[in-house]
Amino acid sequence: MTEEVVVTGFGVHTAFGRGAQAVRDGVFAGVPAFAAATRFDPTPYRTPMTAAAPGEPVLREVLHDCAHDAVTMAGLNRGAQAAVLVGSAGDWTAVTRFWREREETGLADSVPAHLAQGLADRLGLHGRRLAFTNACVASASALIHGWRLVSSGWAPAAVCAGAYLVEEENHAKFDSGRALAKDGAVRPFSAGRSGLLLGDGVAVLVLESARTARERGARVLARFTGWGIASDAYHVAKPHPEGRGMAAAARQALNRAGLSTVDYVNAHGTGTPLNDSAETNGLRSVLGPSTVVSSTKGTTGHMLEASGAVEFVISLLALLDGVVPPTANYFAPDPACDLDYVTEGPRKADLRQVLSLNAAFGGMNTAIVLEHA
Amino acid sequence: MTLRVRSSAKVDGPVDLPAVPGFIESTFNPLVHHVATNCLAGQDIPGDRLAVVLGSLVGDCTTTDLASRLLVQGQVHNALLFMQATANAVLGYLSREFDITGPLLALSTMDGMDDELLDTAELLLADPGLDAVLVLGVELVPTERAAHALSLLPATAPRHDLAIALLLERHPEEP
Numbered sequence: 001m002t003e004e005v006v007v008t009g010f011g012v013h014t015a016f017g018r019g020a021q022a023v024r025d026g027v028f029a030g031v032p033a034f035a036a037a038t039r040f041d042p043t044p045y046r047t048p049m050t051a052a053a054p055g056e057p058v059l060r061e062v063l064h065d066c067a068h069d070a071v072t073m074a075g076l077n078r079g080a081q082a083a084v085l086v087g088s089a090g091d092w093t094a095v096t097r098f099w100r101e102r103e104e105t106g107l108a109d110s111v112p113a114h115l116a117q118g119l120a121d122r123l124g125l126h127g128r129r130l131a132f133t134n135a136c137v138a139s140a141s142a143l144i145h146g147w148r149l150v151s152s153g154w155a156p157a158a159v160c161a162g163a164y165l166v167e168e169e170n171h172a173k174f175d176s177g178r179a180l181a182k183d184g185a186v187r188p189f190s191a192g193r194s195g196l197l198l199g200d201g202v203a204v205l206v207l208e209s210a211r212t213a214r215e216r217g218a219r220v221l222a223r224f225t226g227w228g229i230a231s232d233a234y235h236v237a238k239p240h241p242e243g244r245g246m247a248a249a250a251r252q253a254l255n256r257a258g259l260s261t262v263d264y265v266n267a268h269g270t271g272t273p274l275n276d277s278a279e280t281n282g283l284r285s286v287l288g289p290s291t292v293v294s295s296t297k298g299t300t301g302h303m304l305e306a307s308g309a310v311e312f313v314i315s316l317l318a319l320l321d322g323v324v325p326p327t328a329n330y331f332a333p334d335p336a337c338d339l340d341y342v343t344e345g346p347r348k349a350d351l352r353q354v355l356s357l358n359a360a361f362g363g364m365n366t367a368i369v370l371e372h373a
Numbered sequence: 374m375t376l377r378v379r380s381s382a383k384v385d386g387p388v389d390l391p392a393v394p395g396f397i398e399s400t401f402n403p404l405v406h407h408v409a410t411n412c413l414a415g416q417d418i419p420g421d422r423l424a425v426v427l428g429s430l431v432g433d434c435t436t437t438d439l440a441s442r443l444l445v446q447g448q449v450h451n452a453l454l455f456m457q458a459t460a461n462a463v464l465g466y467l468s469r470e471f472d473i474t475g476p477l478l479a480l481s482t483m484d485g486m487d488d489e490l491l492d493t494a495e496l497l498l499a500d501p502g503l504d505a506v507l508v509l510g511v512e513l514v515p516t517e518r519a520a521h522a523l524s525l526l527p528a529t530a531p532r533h534d535l536a537i538a539l540l541l542e543r544h545p546e547e548p
Contacts, residue, residue, distance in 0.1 A: 044447070089432075089459070094522075095437060095438070095441045095518060096441055096444065096445065098441075098518045098521065099438070099441045099442050099444075099445045099518065100445040104521055104525070107518070107521055107522045107525060108522055108525040108526055110518070110519075110522050111430065111431055111481070111483075111519075111522050111523070111526065111528075112432075112481040113430060113481040113482045113483045114483065114522075114526060116481075116482070117483050117484075128482075128484065128489065128492075129482065129483070129484055130480055130481070130482050130484075130489065131480065131481040131482065132478065132479065132480060132481075133429075133432060133459070133460060133479045133480065133481050134459075134460065134461055134464075134477065134478055134479040135459045135461045138479075141478055145478075145493075145496075148496050148497075148499070148500075149496065152496065152499055154496065168444065169440070169441060169444060172444050172450050173440065173450055173452070173454070173455035173458075174455070175450070176449065176450035176451065176452040176455065177452040177455055177456075178452075229475075229476035229477075230421070230474055230475070230476070231465075231468045231473060231474050231475065231476070231477050232465075232468070232474070233420060233468045233469050233471075233472045233473055233474050234469060235465070235469065236395070236456065236462055236465045236466050236469070237456060237462075237465075244474075245474065248421070248474060252502075360461055361456070361459060361461045361462065361465065362459075362461030362462055362464050362465025362466075362468070362477065363465045363468060363469070363477075364461060364464075364465070364477050
């Protein structure tokens with residue numbers, strides 16, 4: 001027997017600040033959050049631009065704040081049985097501080113599993129505690145693992161998270177790989193797109209079985225009805241040009257949900273030349289040429305391990321509000337990207353199903369279907 | 374569900390590992406590649422029905438810390454080091470080599486890695502779309518930073534690099 005999996009709570013932090021309203025005011029309004037970095041000296045790098053909230057927030061604290069918001073919304077109390085699954089590579093600032101200053105404060109959070117354990121302890125939840133470290137599909141993988149645990153009855157609930165805050169280590173690495181946008185703007189699916197920029201992202205979701213949600217009297221925000229995971233088996237760094245793995249993941253997710261189409265796709269859409277054309281090809285092969293797609297990374301930046309969880313929240317808000325968030329910074333059509341990218345601004349729509357896609361280095365792809373409660 | 378070990382491989386102690394093209398500086402990726410290829414050799418499993426799960430508490434600390442030391446010394450980053458610091462790199466390499474198009478996962482836990490990897494394999498194999506799961510466990514002798522971090526946790530650092538691979542499937546005689 002399998003349990004239906006539903007969403008009953010969320011918390012979110014982006015460069016626009018904490019909470020859903022900040023996402024509505026920034027992401028759904030199509031406002032890019034990019035500015036010159038202030039958390040580190042960006043002068044050695046080709047671009048100074050990132051999408052970061054003001055100040056120097058601590059990853060663990062932001063994660064705990066978002067988790068507090070999520071479990072409060074869900075009404076999940078201390079002592080409950082719930083898995084805690086966090087998509088994160090750990091706190092990179094602790095690594096840098098160690099080598100720069102021999103500072104050990106917060107060093108334990110450089111171990112990803114410690115973030116998951118610390119979150120479970122903070123929330124007083126009992127169950128397995130795991131960190132997913134597979135880069136840009138890490139938190140999507142955590143959410144899918146949470147689905148598996150709840151659906152199979154292994155756990156009555158799962159608190160699934162993703163956490164990344166802008167810092168110098170990854171900015172330097174993406175800069176060295178010449179992956180950062182040269183013109184200071186992320187332009188998903190647009191002609192002239194030149195790369196990604198990093199952005200703050202932390203999100204926490206509460207998943208549980210529909211049965212326990214009913215028994216607890218919890219408000220169901222959406223149904224988590226499908227998912228897929230597939231690999232390209234093509235290249236260590238480049239996506240398959242036809243989006244083979246992405247298409248396979250999307251097909252799995254639709255099949256699991258019993259759907260042949262969806263009303264909106266929140267794409268991975270990094271703004272890199274290779275990703276966006278590959279993703280377009282994969283999507284066209286599964287959903288056809290009239291698919292409504294947007295990438296919200298033109299506003300938030302690329303949140304690395306947190307992308308799946310934050311974009312799950314964005315997809316959830318799209319369902320709840322009946323609004324498709326736009327693709328920001330779109331400049332001009334690229335013949336290799338020929339879908340409907342919602343470039344004119346936010347679009348009102350009666351959304352019943354949303355597909356959220358993510359991809360990662362190494363050819364990993366995830367797809368998640370959310371449906372109206 | 375009862376799991377059956379279809380094949381296994383292990384490195385526990387000093388050993389000359391074959392180089393893996395494109396991977397430098399750290400033993401992490403050669404260890405993963407060595408045990409994985411030994412485990413998968415001669416196995417006939419469709420790539421879309423095989424999942425891979427890699428577990429490591431601190432991951433490739435050698436590459437992570439080398440890159441960080443270069444950063445604080447003001448040296449230009451080597452993009453190769455970025456690629457190698459995430460487990461995705463070697464998992465992607467393996468997926469191409471063996472045409473694995475199923476799920477690729479990387480985990481970190483403090484609650485008993487062995488049990489968690491086996492539980493994850495069992496959970497994955499509840500999916501009728503999968504026939505087998507390649508489970509990989511890898512830990513390196515910690516770097517100075519990783520050793521300091523581990524000293525703050527209820528965790529034990531290995532004295533030498535180690536890696537293990539198990540290819541698991543559902544027991545065929547299970548009702």
